[in-house]
Amino acid sequence: MPTEAAELVFDEATKVYPGRDGAAVDHLSLTVPAGEICVLVGPSGGGKTTALKLVNRLIPLTSGDVRIDGTSVLEHDLVELRRSIGYVIQQVGLFPHMTVEGNIGTVPRLLGWPRRRIRQRVEELLELVGLDPEADRRRFPSQLSGGQQQRVGLARALAANPPLMLMDEPFGAIDPIVRARLQDEFLRLQGELRKTVVFVTHDVDEAIKLGDRIAILREGGRLAQYDTPERVLAQPADAFVAEFVGRDRALKALSLHTLGELELRPAAGDGLLRLPAETSLRDALALLVAEHREALLVTAADGSPLGVATREDLLR
Amino acid sequence: MSGKLLAAGGGKVIIPNFGHGTACLRRNGWFCLGWLRQHWGDTLQPALLQHVELTVIAVGLGFTIAFLLALVGFRFRPADGPLGALGDILYTIPSIAFFELLIPLTGLTLTTIEIPLVSYTLFVLYRNLVAGLRGVPAEALESARGMGMTRLQRFLRVELPLAAPAVLAGVRVATVSTVSIATVAAFLIREGLGAPIFDALQQPGIFRTELLAAGGLAILLALAADALLAGLQRALTPWSRRP
Numbered sequence: 001m002p003t004e005a006a007e008l009v010f011d012e013a014t015k016v017y018p019g020r021d022g023a024a025v026d027h028l029s030l031t032v033p034a035g036e037i038c039v040l041v042g043p044s045g046g047g048k049t050t051a052l053k054l055v056n057r058l059i060p061l062t063s064g065d066v067r068i069d070g071t072s073v074l075e076h077d078l079v080e081l082r083r084s085i086g087y088v089i090q091q092v093g094l095f096p097h098m099t100v101e102g103n104i105g106t107v108p109r110l111l112g113w114p115r116r117r118i119r120q121r122v123e124e125l126l127e128l129v130g131l132d133p134e135a136d137r138r139r140f141p142s143q144l145s146g147g148q149q150q151r152v153g154l155a156r157a158l159a160a161n162p163p164l165m166l167m168d169e170p171f172g173a174i175d176p177i178v179r180a181r182l183q184d185e186f187l188r189l190q191g192e193l194r195k196t197v198v199f200v201t202h203d204v205d206e207a208i209k210l211g212d213r214i215a216i217l218r219e220g221g222r223l224a225q226y227d228t229p230e231r232v233l234a235q236p237a238d239a240f241v242a243e244f245v246g247r248d249r250a251l252k253a254l255s256l257h258t259l260g261e262l263e264l265r266p267a268a269g270d271g272l273l274r275l276p277a278e279t280s281l282r283d284a285l286a287l288l289v290a291e292h293r294e295a296l297l298v299t300a301a302d303g304s305p306l307g308v309a310t311r312e313d314l315l316r
Numbered sequence: 317m318s319g320k321l322l323a324a325g326g327g328k329v330i331i332p333n334f335g336h337g338t339a340c341l342r343r344n345g346w347f348c349l350g351w352l353r354q355h356w357g358d359t360l361q362p363a364l365l366q367h368v369e370l371t372v373i374a375v376g377l378g379f380t381i382a383f384l385l386a387l388v389g390f391r392f393r394p395a396d397g398p399l400g401a402l403g404d405i406l407y408t409i410p411s412i413a414f415f416e417l418l419i420p421l422t423g424l425t426l427t428t429i430e431i432p433l434v435s436y437t438l439f440v441l442y443r444n445l446v447a448g449l450r451g452v453p454a455e456a457l458e459s460a461r462g463m464g465m466t467r468l469q470r471f472l473r474v475e476l477p478l479a480a481p482a483v484l485a486g487v488r489v490a491t492v493s494t495v496s497i498a499t500v501a502a503f504l505i506r507e508g509l510g511a512p513i514f515d516a517l518q519q520p521g522i523f524r525t526e527l528l529a530a531g532g533l534a535i536l537l538a539l540a541a542d543a544l545l546a547g548l549q550r551a552l553t554p555w556s557r558r559p
Binding site: 056058078079080081082083084085087089091092093094095096097098099106107110140141142153156166 | 453455456457458459460461462463464465466469474477478480553554555556
């Protein structure tokens with residue numbers, strides 16, 4: 001089994017497509033520490049997907065280097081490199097002719113695992129991604145919903161326990177409600193698994209929600225800013241970043257924190273709105289504004305009151 | 317065949333002689349069970365087996381050739397047009413003309429029958445193979461590549477299985493049409509179910525029982541082959557059935 005998570009380094013990584021003006025990825029340098037989620041975000045033409053595919057060499061580097069735990073991807077055997085990296089794409093790309101079990105077991109089979117071990121691993125993964133190991137194992141992809149398919153895609157990418165995961169807009173084609181749930185589950189999983197993840201999206205909110213760090217790429221594949229979500233929102237590097245994250249970046253920043261993180265006032269008074277501690281400040285504020293209220297009561301998971309927060313408290 | 321046409325020698329026969337005929341045979345009835353029982357073993361069964369053999373060889377060889385050509389046409393796109401056109405052209409040659417054209421080259425042999433039969437299968441088999449391979453979803457191929465399948469593994473584990481429904485559909489069409497075209501071959505060479513059909517047609521007044529029996533067997537063979545292949549298709553590609 002490979003190490004749990006790998007450090008990923010882009011070192012002046014550049015891709016120029018022959019016959020096209022300018023680079024798709026232009027001297028990209030950034031380090032993703034082991035066990036963190038790095039979200040590549042930016043407008044189309046920013047080279048997000050190209051940068052991602054430089055890692056598993058689906059697209060060959062023009063110059064520069066990409067290193068996994070200090071070893072250049074160019075030094076790895078191509079096939080071994082790809083088998084050691086989890087890969088999830090927007091269209092999922094499940095094999096229609098294989099059952100869920102067959103799909104998830106793809107890389108373990110390529111690696112020559114014994115059957116029993118593959119079977120056990122499939123069951124484990126189905127449970128991990130919230131599918132039913134008994135009922136769903138024998139189904140074909142066409143018998144699953146979009147959200148279920150993407151769960152299988154995620155399980156398939158995790159099958160051989162890769163230290164690095166590449167995810168190319170994995171939730172892009174899924175409706176907003178299911179997407180939010182998949183994002184939450186993905187964060188919960190990541191809390192357990194602590195993989196190094198490179199995640200491509202064009203959705204700033206998704207980037208802020210999922211990323212430990214966000215890399216904002218602008219047209220021509222140039223890195224505009226690489227920072228934590230807090231810092232990207234609080235201190236955009238330039239006008240491009242400020243515009244890209246949106247005028248409501250102050251509000252977006254509120255979604256990074258929850259009511260539970262506030263210093264609450266002593267609980268007092270009846271008739272206040274009650275909200276659980278894990279509610280984001282942004283959602284709480286939105287509710288206060290909508291309901292024309294000034295304060296709310298924060299409650300624990302069991303409903304017991306923890307304290308009161310006012311509008312000002314939320315905005316501080 | 318002897319009991320059926322006693323006075324065949326010398327070309328002088330005018331009056332049909334259906335042997336020591338039953339009333340049914342003298343009447344030249346459509347379905348003389350006695351004759352069928354008597355001649356199943358020496359006429360119909362051998363012809364049926366020959367017909368199966370002709371068909372299996374033609375479809376088997378045709379599939380092998382079409383498969384190799386399809387590999388070329390699939391991997392090397394500029395070859396696809398000409399190869400497809402070759403199949404089309406072969407298919408347009410009328411069957412009897414095709415058989416006759418080969419007689420100076422290969423004589424009255426099995427080869428003379430098989431060359432046109434094989435050629436006719438190429439048209440549908442080649443097209444369906446290439447269409448099946450090209451129809452494999454791009455995202456399935458990309459994830460196969462991204463997960464570290466080699467070129468050969470992608471072909472054997474992803475492309476070929478996903479092309480199977482189209483390919484098997486082609487095999488069904490090729491098989492059924494070969495069963496029918498093979499009956500025409502007996503116009504020149506006495507092989508397969510075409511032989512008793514032509515025998516029956518050459519009798520003055522047409523020997524109805526034999527015509528009906530041999531023609532019926534050809535139809536049943538085509539239906540049986542189609543049903544068998546349809547079953548195979550269902551068994552091999554359970555995923556292509558909608559839930």
